[in-house]
Amino acid sequence: MIVTTLGTSHGDHTYCRFNSSTLIEVGEQLYLIDAGAPVEALLIRQQKRFSALRGIFITHMHGDHIGGLPGLIKLLLKYREPGQHTDIFLPDADGVPALTAWLQAMYLDLAVPTIDIDVTAEGAVYSDAAVQISAVGTQHIQRRLADQPLSFAYVIEAEGKRIVYTGDVHPDFSDFPPIARHEPCDLCVCEATHYDMAAALPILADCPIGKLVFNHISNQWHGDGEQRLRKMIDQLPFPCAIAHDGNEFEV
Numbered sequence: 001m002i003v004t005t006l007g008t009s010h011g012d013h014t015y016c017r018f019n020s021s022t023l024i025e026v027g028e029q030l031y032l033i034d035a036g037a038p039v040e041a042l043l044i045r046q047q048k049r050f051s052a053l054r055g056i057f058i059t060h061m062h063g064d065h066i067g068g069l070p071g072l073i074k075l076l077l078k079y080r081e082p083g084q085h086t087d088i089f090l091p092d093a094d095g096v097p098a099l100t101a102w103l104q105a106m107y108l109d110l111a112v113p114t115i116d117i118d119v120t121a122e123g124a125v126y127s128d129a130a131v132q133i134s135a136v137g138t139q140h141i142q143r144r145l146a147d148q149p150l151s152f153a154y155v156i157e158a159e160g161k162r163i164v165y166t167g168d169v170h171p172d173f174s175d176f177p178p179i180a181r182h183e184p185c186d187l188c189v190c191e192a193t194h195y196d197m198a199a200a201l202p203i204l205a206d207c208p209i210g211k212l213v214f215n216h217i218s219n220q221w222h223g224d225g226e227q228r229l230r231k232m233i234d235q236l237p238f239p240c241a242i243a244h245d246g247n248e249f250e251v
């Protein structure tokens with residue numbers, strides 16, 4: 001698997017980072033976690049084929065994670081190839097009619113069955129011959145009903161490897177995905193904005209993680225701050241990276 005951190009910023013774009021989107025390649029197949037702007041432009045820059053995009057998994061409905069989705073869907077439809085199909089998973093059922101209405105307002109022809117818009121629920125959400133993807137509820141967005149999370153981490157399993165992608169988490173870090181605490185993962189992609197890094201490091205240090213990539217990088221870790229963060233995370237007992245836009249990680 002190849003993981004490319006297309007956009008690695010926190011809630012806003014910054015002078016060197018765009019909003020969140022991460023590409024996962026399994027052979028010829030493409031999967032996307034989050035679709036912050038300008039995701040479609042970043043895929044074009046990476047020279048990826050839109051028709052190879054099998055699934056788009058949104059962690060939560062904040063604009064920095066979903067703002068590029070309408071433009072991406074436009075290109076999925078505009079350049080569709082025979083047999084192409086993309087499943088899109090939104091974490092909040094209210095988002096489905098809202099997105100559909102916006103796409104219709106863009107005069108897109110949704111009668112062509114190129115995309116399906118589904119709602120994420122905890123547990124297994126998607127599988128094909130190449131991957132299995134499951135969702136773990138987080139506390140980043142306050143729930144309307146106790147048993148229905150509105151924000152998710154995703155677990156991607158393919159080629160005998162496992163990736164845990166945290167999405168945005170709660171400020172107390174209590175919702176860091178249990179699977180990453182208790183079961184080995186080859187790669188954990190962990191956001192780096194909404195919690196106290198010094199308090200989180202001892203928790204991370206105890207996790208059976210093969211490699212950790214920080215994304216969703218807060219302003220305080222930009223510029224000179226990157227060296228301060230580097231010093232802190234160098235104490236962890238596994239290799240760590242601070243992602244920039246366009247970085248590739250082989251799993």
Ligand SMILES: [Zn+2]
Nearest residue numbers: 010011064168
């Ligand atoms: Zn965010």
Ligand SMILES: [Zn+2]
Nearest residue numbers: 060062140168
């Ligand atoms: Zn958020």
